[in-house]
Amino acid sequence: MTTSQKKWLRSVFRLSSVSMLLAMNIAYAQESIPLTQEHHNVQPQTLLVGSWTGTSGNPLAEKIFYPSEGIYRLRLNQDGTLLPLDVLKMQNPSWIVISHDHQYVYTTNESDNGEVSAMKVLADGRLEFINAVSTRGQHPTHATLTPDGKFLLVANYAASKKNAGFILFPILAQGKIGEPVQHIPFEKGSGIVNGRQDSGHAHSVTISPDGKMLFVADLGADKVRAYRYQPGSKTPFVPETAADLSFPAGAGPRHMTFSPDGKFAYIVTEMAAQVHVYSAEHDRLQSIQTVSLTDSTSAQDKGGAGILFSPDGKFLYIGNRQQRNEILVFKADPHNGRLTEKQAFSAGGIEPRAFAFDRSGQYMLVANVYSNNIVELSRNTQDGSLHSTGVTVQIGSPTDVKFMP
Numbered sequence: 001m002t003t004s005q006k007k008w009l010r011s012v013f014r015l016s017s018v019s020m021l022l023a024m025n026i027a028y029a030q031e032s033i034p035l036t037q038e039h040h041n042v043q044p045q046t047l048l049v050g051s052w053t054g055t056s057g058n059p060l061a062e063k064i065f066y067p068s069e070g071i072y073r074l075r076l077n078q079d080g081t082l083l084p085l086d087v088l089k090m091q092n093p094s095w096i097v098i099s100h101d102h103q104y105v106y107t108t109n110e111s112d113n114g115e116v117s118a119m120k121v122l123a124d125g126r127l128e129f130i131n132a133v134s135t136r137g138q139h140p141t142h143a144t145l146t147p148d149g150k151f152l153l154v155a156n157y158a159a160s161k162k163n164a165g166f167i168l169f170p171i172l173a174q175g176k177i178g179e180p181v182q183h184i185p186f187e188k189g190s191g192i193v194n195g196r197q198d199s200g201h202a203h204s205v206t207i208s209p210d211g212k213m214l215f216v217a218d219l220g221a222d223k224v225r226a227y228r229y230q231p232g233s234k235t236p237f238v239p240e241t242a243a244d245l246s247f248p249a250g251a252g253p254r255h256m257t258f259s260p261d262g263k264f265a266y267i268v269t270e271m272a273a274q275v276h277v278y279s280a281e282h283d284r285l286q287s288i289q290t291v292s293l294t295d296s297t298s299a300q301d302k303g304g305a306g307i308l309f310s311p312d313g314k315f316l317y318i319g320n321r322q323q324r325n326e327i328l329v330f331k332a333d334p335h336n337g338r339l340t341e342k343q344a345f346s347a348g349g350i351e352p353r354a355f356a357f358d359r360s361g362q363y364m365l366v367a368n369v370y371s372n373n374i375v376e377l378s379r380n381t382q383d384g385s386l387h388s389t390g391v392t393v394q395i396g397s398p399t400d401v402k403f404m405p
Contacts, residue, residue: 047403050107053090061369064397088129108142110399118176144207190220193271197252253269255304260313273293275330275339289337312381349368
């Protein structure tokens with residue numbers, strides 16, 4: 001074979017190799033699949049993100065490059081992307097409540113000297129600070145409005161033995177928070193889990209859908225305490241001890257929700273990582289089921305957190321933190337309230353404290369406190385499953401997510 005023939009063969013081989021590589025790459029591209037199912041009728045929406053400001057000393061926390069400065073406003077676009085809009089600077093706005101008329105926003109300021117703040121929603125969607133009032137306790141961690149909009153209830157968790165319990169504020173004209181009219185302390189804990197149950201710890205305040213009853217989760221005492229609402233009274237919430245709920249020692253009830261029709265109640269425990277199911281009749285809750293969030297017996301796998309129904313009411317979603325960092329999904333039977341078909345999905349970060357659905361129910365946004373991110377998950381509305389969209393926003397120590405109605 002001549003020298004010119006050898007050169008010709010080498011050039012043909014090189015061209016063939018390039019053609020084969022191009023063909024392989026084209027074939028690979030043709031096999032790519034979308035990260036999520038196609039979503040329909042998802043309108044642009046505004047959401048608020050609460051946070052712990054500054055830096056965290058928790059060993060699970062990743063380094064914060066941009067510590068939070070307050071309460072953030074984001075937009076969910078029609079294509080599923082997230083756009084940060086602005087921030088209203090304030091200290092530790094950890095839990096967000098939106099007024100029934102959507103004109104005002106309230107947030108707990110979860111600090112040693114706890115406060116609760118009121119904000120007005122301006123015409124362009126921005127928030128404007130109105131006022132702040134002391135909660136007369138430490139670390140207010142949860143709040144809710146009475147159905148009639150007259151009062152704001154706040155749970156003072158109080159990490160130390162100081163002023164745990166719940167407190168009641170009147171809502172005045174133009175959304176302003178008035179001085180408190182009732183304060184019920186939670187002093188005694190069960191003493192089972194050292195450092196968590198040495199005293200009472202009010203972790204959430206939940207009002208029944210009919211507005212008649214208040215249920216306060218006392219993580220420190222392994223109880224959910226019941227109160228009857230009497231709006232015309234000087235002290236509107238009256239203890240209804242016969243309706244109190246007790247939990248296994250060390251379980252630590254944290255958050256609660258009702259089924260959309262109000263017939264069933266669900267309470268998640270933090271340390272036991274279980275969900276307790278109740279029927280709700282005649283202002284009483286009767287236990288019908290208890291389901292574990294994990295099969296593990298290790299305390300490092302147990303950290304029950306947020307609990308929320310999908311907008312269609314078919315599925316119940318519960319967070320489990322610690323080493324798991326998962327969102328659990330259960331199918332809820334509308335006839336008997338029982339939970340079945342448990343599924344578990346990654347929260348996409350560390351310490352999924354809270355989450356929320358957009359109005360269509362096709363997207364879930366998760367606040368992962370210690371990985372400093374808001375993660376977007378796509379929801380299959382048929383089976384309730386969750387899938388990563390690859391969309392995330394970096395916010396320092398996010399603690400809550402609420403979509404504006």
